[in-house]
Amino acid sequence: MSSVNKVTPRWxxxxxxxVLKNRYIICAFVIFAIAILGCYVYFSCKWIAKDTFQICTSLLLTITLFFTALNYEFSASKTINDYKTAKDILTFNTANEWHKAPLRDYQKTSIxxxxxxxxxxxxxxxxxxxxFEGEQEFRAxxxxxxxxxESTxxxxxxxxxxxxxxxxxxSYIFEIYYVDYYYFIQYYRRKRNRDTIWINFTNLAEEWWPNLQSEVEVGVKKSTIIS
Structure with a gap:
């Protein structure tokens, strides 16, 4: 089944x-226009008060529904923007952690x-x-x-x-660590009898580099640490 991407009209x-930004001004203007219309049909067109009241009430109800829809659209748009902003901030902060302690110290120690x-x-x-098991600082x-x-x-x-x-x-960092530690991760999983250890990390690396696992296993890409 093919899907059609929804495109927001240019207009x-x-x-x-x-409209969203000025919705209160627009609403006030329309209410004022309805009041002017009511006065016009009552005084100039000689409508009876009941009919004038009915048409003004109908128009006010319409503008109320329209205003409610605008508020809903504004709230939905704000929620989407807030979510995107929060996601962007979390993404940047997560990536930035790689250059800060303790990860910076972990890198120096492990190297x-x-x-x-x-x-x-x-x-x-x-x-x-x-x-690995004998060096506590390296292991940590x-x-x-x-x-x-994994958490990333x-x-x-x-x-x-x-x-x-x-x-x-x-992506490049993931590839390096994946290649260098592929066999250790597999060994560590078997040793601990847990196939899910760092599984999200390896899955993401393999998603980014579809042939990475096979290239390591056949020796196209080799670990610089374990031989």
Whole structure:
């Protein structure tokens, strides 16, 4: 089934915001015009008071409904704008956390311990896990990074964080960590008997890079840390 994108008419884009902004003035003007009309038909056209009252009441009811619709449209538009603003702020603040403590410190610590591990003779995933479990500071830093990636990915999947912005900011970073730690993440999941550990992070990375998992598994892209 094909879907048709709804396009806002060009005339509404120009007139709509102006009407919403000046709706109280418009309403007051229309009420004044109805009062003038009532006076005109009563005094000049010699309508009886009952008929004059009925037509004015009908017009006032119409303008009341119109004004209610305008208020609803304004409230809906404001809610959408407020949601978008909140989403943009959350997205920016989330991305900005990467350059602030404690994540900045986590990165420095993990790089230091990664370099130490890379200087070792044995660099298998089992050796890395033993090294990871034995170095408390490294373990806390690496977990902190992956937990941040995971919470960010959850926000993206739930629509709370702008996906395109996060992609532009984190896609390369996600790819590096995914490739470098793919086999460790798989090993860690099996060891803990939990396939969902950092699952949103890996799912998002694989969504951004559809061939990433297969490229790692066949050796097209290789970890710079674990061999």
């Amino acid at each position: 509404y884009e120009k007139i709509g915001p102006w 230091d311990f990664e370099n130490r591990f890379m200087a070792m003779a044995e660099r298998s995933v089992e050796a890395f896990d033993k090294y 830093s690496l977990k902190g990074i992956f937990n941040f990636f 990915s959850v926000g993206v999947h739930k629509g709370l964080i702008d996906k395109q912005f996060i992609f532009e900011f984190f």
